[in-house]
Amino acid sequence: MSTIQETVAPAAAARVTIRRSVSTIAQIVVLLLLLATPLFVKNFVIFQLTMWLVYAIAIMALNLLTGGSGQFSLGQSAFYALGAYTSAILMEHADVNYVLTLPASALVCFVAGVLFGLPALRLSGVYLALATFALATAMPQLLKLGVFESWTGGVQGLVVTKPDAPFHLPISQDMWLYYFTLLVTLLIYAASVNLLNSRTGRAMMAIRDNEIAASALGVNLPLYKTLAFGISAAFTGIAGALGAIVVQFVAPDGYTIQLAIAIFLGMVVGGVGWLPGSLAGSAFIVFVPNVAENISKGLSGAVFGALLIVVIFVVPHGARQVALYGEALAKKFLKNN
Template sequence: MTKAHATSGTGGPATTATEEPGPAPSARPGWRHVSVRHWRGAAAAALVVMAALAPWQLEPFRVFQLTMVLVYLVALIGLNVLVGHSGQISLGHGAFFAVGAYSTAILLDRYDVPYVLTLPSAMAVAFLLGLALGASALRLRGLYLALVTLALAIFCVPLLKRFGSITGGSQGLTLEKPTPPAWTGLAEDQWLYYLALGVTAAMFLTYAGLLRSRVGRALHAIRDNETAAEVMGVRRSFYKTVAFAWSAMYAGAGGCLYTWTIGFVSPDSFAVSLSITMLAGLVVGGLGSRWGPALGALFVMYVPSLSQDVNEAAPGVIFGLLIIAVMFAAPTGLAGLPARLARSVRTRKE
């Protein structure tokens, strides 16, 4: 204990003040001061470890399901760029998914292209088609843009059936899946999972970098207020077209992974319902959220099958009711639910 003596300026008696120094901020328990960034980093590291070990802990069918989650995750990342980050709406994302799947299938079946080259080829084809659609739909927005993209999804299936000499028509195309190299010691389902995981990780990192770049900031400005964005010098037409192209490119990559994983493509696999299910999954996962596509991919993969298990006669009804329930419980999507619950707890304490 230390004592400090002070004399009053009026000549009064001296007063004695007792001071007890508290612990330095650095001496306090560290866990209370761990930043949110550290918690997120730890959660991401744990997620990576779990994803790497999953094929060794699960049976082949479960590994296949997780692979399909990764396939849909790549496609939904692209849809999130368009809808969640640039404010445009698309009901035709399944058409670009089909473009990637069929580009891969045709290259493998007709031209015997190595698997490793089909991924950039499918992405390039989808990117060019998205660029063309984005440039032609610049003057459309809202419901008009939604109708145009919906027409694209409706038109896709008959078009694939029409050119049967190339696409296989209604019968589709059956392909050999990528086989694991002997030195890996992996089973086929494990090899496909790790291929999808590697592509997904690369696409997710590219997506995160895009959001932190000038392009990401421009897309957010356009989404929030197009007029204000143009006043600040953001070229609305350029960035909206780029958003369409990037969205289609990610869908094309997802379609390529789909062909690798399934080993079969047919027009009926890419009906309009696929586009609607993807958009519903993204909304449920969380529009504009970095982790929304991951939660949406889980929703797209598991909820329809679980609905069918509950009632085979009306899986669509159960699927729709689940979407309504989630929207009431989490209007901003499942990705925003933790923050919503935290705010609710703080409000009650106050």
């Protein structure tokens, strides 16, 4: 017995270290790439990269909701819009510093998310999908309402002033916004990982795996399901606020159901429930339409659809599958050396 343990234990420990080291190395490499890339590219590319990070935050937020608690949402664009408008109105009408608008947007969206999560408690599956879908289609219309026009600017929308780099740093506005967005992304990533590893995260995942069993084990279903909605909405709101600052413009038609579908696609392509996949998913929805446009102007939609089908045929579990495959390869490589 003891001999078996002695031989097994070091091997298992070694396997864990290899696994740890592979993912740590991968994380460091990605972080270095994220830090260094803007130094070598043009301002427009920096802008695109910033939008990539912004959508990655939104996808991460949906991943927390769907991958974490198993609830489905096609209404993320509504919370994104709410965050964007909160930030834009605070900046333009109340002269609030742009950094401070992010927590404000998060708070507003958290409350909205919890309020929407309450009726959603009774719905699941396609019914929840339809309810959130309704929210997403209603949002642009609500933003256009005459009652709010003095704040929202109605159909015209609002123009947002682009912030300068602080402390007289000698970098362009675009580059500053990129690093600012990167910082926020990293913070949200860390928060999400910790959340999923916490007691709350385990409760959410128990709900995802089997609601009835979870409630039998004493998990408070309504509390954790609405909480998941609230947190997801808050993070999406932060993404929306950042998006508004980066694009310098908010208008109702920027936040249609198309946006919600794009966020959803990003999650599927990145791998449901795998947070780093959000970056890959976001890259798919930001850059692939451009590629499709380049291949064929008239058929760009068809090319996009075909590429999407190729992705889901080759890797039905998204970027997560690719990462697991890569990890297996790296392990084999490390073992042989």
